[in-house]
Amino acid sequence: MQRTFQRIATGTTAVIALAAGSLALASPSTAAAPSASSTASFSATATLAGYNNLGLTRTQARGVQCFLNTSIYTNIAEDGYLGSASWKAMQAFLNRAWNQKLAVDGNPGPATIRGLQYFLKNGNWGYTGALDGIAGPGTQAAFARFGSAGYKQFC
Template sequence: MNNLGLNTARAMNWQCFLETRGYNPGTRDGQLGPDSWKAAQKALNAWGWNAGTVDGVVGTNTIEALQRFLNHWGWNAGTVDGIAGTQTKNAFWNFNATC
């Protein structure tokens, strides 16, 4: 499980966001495991952010895609460097305030 700094409620919002856009994260339980990240990778790839292989692993490509996504929508994840640092985690936290 890798919630990238999200608590259970905010992780559930991320799962809700993915699900409402047609990507199945598995059980909406606030635990971002492989099913949730596979759904995120599929979504990020479909939207053109290039998360790479859909394997459910939160690696450099997935983080870079998430950073590009968050930056594009004005959430300021910082430099696209594939590192889930404080700025990226804060942007992800803020993005997931609601579903």
């Protein structure tokens, strides 16, 4: 009985210590309760981290990067993180192959998302939504299909 109590006490202490340590290291926005702006915080965090995979797994993102590297104009790291170089390559691809007029700035903003949606819709990747520049669930699902196919074919 005493050994069971010791295990419970030790386990509880470890959980409390980990939680306290996590909160102590967290910034105020991370420690706060989720709110309506938590999606905006996630996007800002991903951008601050230097990449924005739009919901793709690292494997799917690598598939996108492997596909982009098939162009003679592109030579990006295939690390599974869609950073500025990956988004510049995607913008250049969308301009070149899909007649988009995007700034090649590495920022996956609304114009780039609209261009990506155009490609995902007209390239038969299953996107059926509006070209609204919002990377919602439909955009993310179609982009994931594209990334998975790119990984299987080019990586």
